[in-house]
Amino acid sequence: MRKVSHTPLSVDDYRARITALVARTPVVATPLADCVGLVLAEDLVSPVPLPPFDNSAMDGYAVRAADVAAAGEDGAVALPVAADIPAGRTDVVPLEAGTAHRIMTGAPIPPGADAVVKVEDTDGGQERVVVRASVAPGTHVRRLGEDVAAGATVLGAGTVLGPPQLGLASAVGRADLPVHRRVRVLVLATGTELVEPGKPLLHGQIYESNSALLAAAVREIGGEPTVLRFVPDDVAVFRETVAAHAAGADLLVTSGGVSAGAYEVVKDALAGQGVEFLRVAMQPGGPQGCGRFDGLPVVTLPGNPVSTALSFELFLRPALLAAMGHRRVERPRATARTTVELRSPAGKRQYRRGRHSGGSVTPVGGPGSHLLASFAASDCLIAVPEDVTVVPAGEQVELVVLR
């Protein structure tokens, strides 16, 4: 059993500890439709060139440029239309000198043709076409391989797969891709006072909100949350609930039940079972716990809603992103001038919630960890360092940009 630590850990040390706790997820061949937001685990090499063949960029007529050189302001050139090539036609019909083929956008350029005259520069004829403009060789021809050469690496390992990348993977013929699979996170909110939203409340009860917040936060970064049913503050029920869902999970995240009082169900169930409870030098979010329970990585978050949210933001978000292969796991940082004075406890990094614009930032609500509406209205965190207790109005502060 680990010793209980009394000296608070720094935010950065605790983040490193949580990141080390969550293992990299395995690489799994995944259908493209399920890959958005996930990280490509291997380089993607295209087996085909793109475009795969010379094709027309316009609806019009494939010609030899030399055959229509005399067309222009002073006159027109008439050519017999020897073939019709819609997009998708797969046989090869060479173009004879002195003829034209009617051709559609995306259709293969016939051998012998070197340019396309767009239909607007002709009379649109089907058996014989009158061409009113000359074209340089290569006009409106999209060349084989001009976007991607066969054998080229089109996406590097580590790429986060968004719409353009998934479109490209399809374009080179892939139906699935090797990605780090979604991290599977069990979410378990504890507290006898908690009531499922939608049900009536008695005095002394509150609606449970941390599991909705945590599940959404996990899902937003590409993870797969499973919200466990509420458990009363009962150690045996807590352990049974976790054990029943542990198979296949990568991480258990709990909220509540970790502070100093009586009825601290998470602490009572997990202390001495491989999970260490400690304090991190931050506010909100000081009381934390992490470790392994029966081999399952566990992170126990303090129950106050903003403490839970900030703990996810600062510790779990980077750890889960790293587990899914992301190389960039940090939110963007910025500096701004605070419009009002900020006060912060000595020895703790305080995270205030704020709104920023044009190089200045204004706190939203107070520092309290129950102020969920203020958090929801904010677009950044204002970090006041551990050794600072007063930040005068007009001073520069560091921001974690959330939105």
Ligand SMILES: Nc1nc2c(c(=O)[nH]1)N[C@H]1C(S)=C(S)[C@@H](COP(=O)(O)OP(=O)(O)OC[C@H]3O[C@@H](n4cnc5c(N)ncnc54)[C@H](O)[C@@H]3O)O[C@H]1N2
């Ligand atoms: N004597 C002390 N008391 C407290 C200390 C302390 O050091 N000494 N620390 C305070 C701090 S800071 C925090 S944070 C909380 C952490 O407490 P727990 O993690 O045990 O959380 P609970 O007591 O269960 O709940 C705290 C608060 O948050 C509400 N809550 C909890 N879970 C949910 C949920 N899923 N949805 C909505 N709201 C939730 C709960 O009702 C409480 O109001 O301890 C302080 N106390």
Ligand code: MOO
């Ligand atoms: O650490 Mo508690 O999270 O300040 O409210």
